[in-house]
Amino acid sequence: MIDFNKVNKTYPGGFLALKQVSFSLASGEMAFLTGHSGAGKSTLLKLISLMEKPSSGSIQINNTELADIQYKQVPYVRRGIGMIFQSHNLLKDRTVFDNVALPLIIEGVSHKEIKKRVATALDKVHLSAKLKCYPHMLSGGEQQRVGIARAIVNKPPILLADEPTGNLDPKLSLDIMSLFEEFNAAGVTVLIATHDLGLIARMKYRTLTLKEGTMINDGIVDGLQAQRAPDE
C-alpha cells in the first residue's frame, strides 16, 4: 500500500531530513514511526500526505507514484488519507459537528448521509453529546478525538497520526490507541508517529525507527529495546 524506495528529503537551506529511507507498509497493516525530535517523522508523514515532495527516490501509494500526481489531483489523493495531528487542527469557529462533517461536505455527500455518518463517527469516539460544542469548549483529549472522528468519517483506507497522544495522559493515550487498533482491525492501514516509547513497547506493533533522517530499525520493538532505542 505505502512504498518508500531510497527517499531523500532536503529542505531549502540544505537540511537533510530523510536519507535513503526505504520501507513498505502493506494494506491493513499498523505500524509506529518513532525517533527523537528532528529525526524526520513528521517529514515522512508530510511526504505521504503530499504536503512535501521528496528530493529524490520514489514514494508509491497503491502503486501510484506520488511524484506523478498533478497539483489538481492532490486533494483527491488526500481524501483517501485520514490525518490526525498533535495540535488537532480543528476549525475554531465551527462546531464539533461541522468539523467532523468537513471531509464529507468537501466530497459533496448529501446532508442526510452527512448527519448519519458524523453521528456514527462521533459515537465511535464517545463524543455524541458534544455535537454542538465549539473546540474551545472541549478538553485536549476531546479535541483529539474530534480530530480522529474527522479523519475516519469519510472511511479512508490510510490513517496517519502525528503524535496523537502527545498532550494526553496515559489512560487517554491508551483509549486513543485502542481506537486505532479498532480501525486497523477493520482493514485500515495505520501509521502512527510517536516518541512515546512506553506506548510502543506496550502495543507490540511493527516500529520504524528514524535517527537523524536515517531508518535505523524496522521491526517489532520489545520493552527493553524501547527503553534503549533509538539512541543506542
Add this chain to the structure above:
Amino acid sequence: MMALLMACKRSGLLMSNIHSSGLQKRASMLTRILTLPIRHVQQAVGSLGSLWRTPFTTVMTIFVLGISLALPATLHLFVKNAEQVSEQWDSASQITLFLKLSTSEKSAQNLIKRISLYNEVAEVRYISAKQALKEFKILSGFGQSLEYLDKNPLPATILVTPTQRASQAQAANALLAKLNKEREVEQGKLDLEWLNRLEAMARLIEDIVLGVALLLCLSVVLIVGNTIRLAILNEKDAIAIMKLVGATDSFIQRPFLYAGIWYGIFGGILSCIAVTLLAWYLGYAISDLSELYQSDFQLQGLTGSEALKLIAFAIVLALVGSYISVSQHIKAIEPNAD
C-alpha cells in the same frame, strides 16, 4: 472487543473506500451532481453570513464600492442629459437660404414646396422680402430713413429646419450643399463652426467621463481584490486545514467569490440609490434654471434598465477583483502538519 469490531463493520464506518462497488460509486456520483446546486446555495448563504459577522469591514467596503461606482454613474447621467440638451440645440439649428433678388413670389413658393419634400427637412419657413425689410426696420433702428430707398435691397429668405438626424454637423453640411444647388438660391448659411465646437466639446466630455470611469472601475476591482485578500489571510489556517482534508482550490475559492458577488450586489444597489438621490436633489435646481431660459428641460435620472445594468456591472467588477485575489492567494496557502 470482537463484538465492537463487528458493530463497526456493520455500520460501514470503517469499510475502506477501495472496496466500494461500481454501483455505489455511480450512485455516489449522481448524489454529488444533484447536491452541487445545493452546495453552491449553501456556500453563497454561508459567505453572506461571513460578511454579516464582520459588519464594519463589510459596510465600509460596500460604501467605498458604492461611491466609487456612483461617480462614473453620475458622469454617465451628466453625459446623457448633456446629449439631451445638445439635441435640443441641434434641432434649433437652421439653414438660412437667401434667394436671388430676381426670384418671383411664385418661384419662391415652388421652391418651398420642393424643399418641404426633402427627407432631411423638418420645417420650412418663408420670409418674403417685404417682411424682411419690415423686421429690419424694427430691429436695426433705422426706421424712417429706410423708406428713402428706391427699392427693397433685402432678398426673400427661407429658413430650413433639418430633422434631428440631419442636424448633426456632417449631415447639416450635406443638406446645405444640396440646397445651395437650387437655382433660386443665392446663398445658404449654416453656423457649422458652432455645431462643430459643440460636438467637439461633447466628445471631450465623453472621453473624460470614459477615462475617469475606467480608473474608478479599476479602483473597484482593486478594492474588492484587497478586501478578499485580507479575508483569505484571515482564514489562512482554516484554508490549510481544508486542504489537508482534501478540499480542492475551487471548493475553497467559492465562498470568497460569492463574497465578491455580494459586495457587487450591495455596492451596485448603493450606487443606484446615491445617483438617484443626487439626480432628485439636483433636479429642482435644474428645473428652476431651465424655467429661467423658457426651456422645458428636465434632469433625467437612472432608468430601471440602467440601474440593473449598473448592478450587473458592479457584480462583474467585484467578481473580477475577487477572482484575481483568490486565484493568486489560495494556491499559495499550503497545509502544514505542525
